[in-house]
Amino acid sequence: MAKYLLTGAAGFIGRRVSEMLCEQGHQVIGVDNLNDSYDVRMKIWRLDQLRRVSGFHFIQRDICDVQTFYDISDAHPDIEAVIHLAARAGVRQAGEIPEVYLQNNANGTLNVLEWCRKYGNKKIILASTSSIYGANPPLPTTEDADSSRPLQIYAASKKAAEVMTYVYHHLYGLDATIFRFFTVYGPAGRPDMVMFRFTQWVAEGRKVAITGDGSQMRGFTYVDDIARGVIAGLRPLGYEIINLGGHEPINMNDLLSMIEVRLGKKANVEYIERHPADVNANLANVDKARHMLGWEPQVSLEQGVSALVDWYVKERTWASDILTP
Numbered sequence: 001m002a003k004y005l006l007t008g009a010a011g012f013i014g015r016r017v018s019e020m021l022c023e024q025g026h027q028v029i030g031v032d033n034l035n036d037s038y039d040v041r042m043k044i045w046r047l048d049q050l051r052r053v054s055g056f057h058f059i060q061r062d063i064c065d066v067q068t069f070y071d072i073s074d075a076h077p078d079i080e081a082v083i084h085l086a087a088r089a090g091v092r093q094a095g096e097i098p099e100v101y102l103q104n105n106a107n108g109t110l111n112v113l114e115w116c117r118k119y120g121n122k123k124i125i126l127a128s129t130s131s132i133y134g135a136n137p138p139l140p141t142t143e144d145a146d147s148s149r150p151l152q153i154y155a156a157s158k159k160a161a162e163v164m165t166y167v168y169h170h171l172y173g174l175d176a177t178i179f180r181f182f183t184v185y186g187p188a189g190r191p192d193m194v195m196f197r198f199t200q201w202v203a204e205g206r207k208v209a210i211t212g213d214g215s216q217m218r219g220f221t222y223v224d225d226i227a228r229g230v231i232a233g234l235r236p237l238g239y240e241i242i243n244l245g246g247h248e249p250i251n252m253n254d255l256l257s258m259i260e261v262r263l264g265k266k267a268n269v270e271y272i273e274r275h276p277a278d279v280n281a282n283l284a285n286v287d288k289a290r291h292m293l294g295w296e297p298q299v300s301l302e303q304g305v306s307a308l309v310d311w312y313v314k315e316r317t318w319a320s321d322i323l324t325p
C-alpha cells in the first residue's frame with residue numbers, strides 16, 4: 001500500500017480522490033489552505049467527512065509557501081507520488097483577481113515540481129482543465145486541439161502549469177500525467193458551479209439566473225468518474241495529457257428541467273447577460289483515457305444529478321445557507 005501527497009484535499013475533487021484511495025488501503029497526506037475562493041463551510045464539511053476516513057491525514061498549509069513541502073517531506077519521507085489538485089479554479093473570479101490565480105496555479109505548481117526534483121519524487125498528477133481549449137474547439141475535443149487561445153487567466157495559468165510540468169519531465173525524468181477535466185459535478189460540489197447553484201436555487205425557491213439563452217452545452221463529468229481516472233493515472237506513463245470527460249452533453253435549459261423534475265419544483269428563471277469568459281460548449285473525446293487507462297465514464301447524467309439532488313435534500317439545513325453569489 002502506498003502513501004500519496006494530495007494537494008487541495010478539502011476541495012470538491014480532492015475529497016473524493018482521497019476517500020477512494022483510503023478505501024483501497026492507501027494513505028493520503030492531504031494539504032489544503034482552506035482559502036475563501038468560495039464559501040469555506042463547504043470545504044470544512046468535506047474535511048469533516050475525510051477526518052473519519054482511516055488512512056487520511058490533514059495538513060492545513062499553503063502550497064505557495066515552499067517550506068510546506070520540506071516540512072511534509074521531513075515528516076513523510078516515504079511519499080510515492082503527488083496528486084496536485086490545489087488551484088484557484090473559478091472561471092469568472094479569475095478576471096477579478098488574476099494575480100492570485102497566477103500565484104496559486106503557476107507558482108504553486110512550480111513549488112510542487114521543485115519539491116519533486118529536490119526530494120526525488122518520481123510521479124506527479126496535475127489537474128488541468130477543458131477551459132484550456134478556448135472558445136470554439138472541435139467537438140468532441142481531442143487532446144491535440146489548440147490550447148494557445150484561452151479565454152481567461154484561469155486557463156492561461158493552467159497552461160503555464162502544464163508546460164512547466166513538461167519541463168520537469170524533460171529535464172529531470174519526472175513521470176507526469178496531466179488530466180484535463182471537463183465540468184465536474186456531484187454531491188458537495190463547488191457552489192460557484194452551475195449544478196450546485198441550480199439545485200440550491202430551485203430547492204429554496206430563489207431566482208435561477210441563466211446566462212445567455214441557456215443553450216450553452218456542457219459534457220458534465222461525475223466526480224467519482226474523475227476520481228477513478230485520477231487514480232488510474234498513478235501508474236508510470238511518461239508524459240501524457242489526457243481528457244477526462246462525461247458522455248452525455250446537455251444544455252443549461254435541459255439541465256434545469258432535469259433538476260426541477262428530481263426536486264419536484266418549478267424554477268423561477270431569469271436570463272442574464274452572458275459572460276465573455278464562458279465557453280459555448282465542451283465535450284471530451286476520451287479515446288486516449290479509454291486506450292491508456294481503460295477508463296470510461298460510468299455514471300449517467302441522470303444517476304449523477306439524482307445523487308447530487310438527494311445529497312442536497314439530505315444536507316439542506318446547512319447547504320441552503322451556502323453562498324452562491
Ligand SMILES: NC(=O)c1ccc[n+]([C@@H]2O[C@H](COP(=O)([O-])OP(=O)(O)OC[C@H]3O[C@@H](n4cnc5c(N)ncnc54)[C@H](O)[C@@H]3O)[C@@H](O)[C@H]2O)c1
Binds near residue numbers: 010037043128
Ligand atoms: N471542478 C471542475 O469542474 C474542474 C474542471 C477542470 C479542472 N478542475 C481542476 O481540478 C482541481 C480541483 O478542482 P475542484 O473543483 O475540486 O476545486 P476546489 O476549489 O473545490 O478545490 C481546490 C482546493 O485547493 C485548495 N487550494 C487552493 N489554493 C491552495 C493553496 N495555495 N494552498 C493549499 N491549498 C490550496 C482550495 O482551498 C480548495 O479546497 C483544480 O486544479 C481545478 O482547476 C476542476
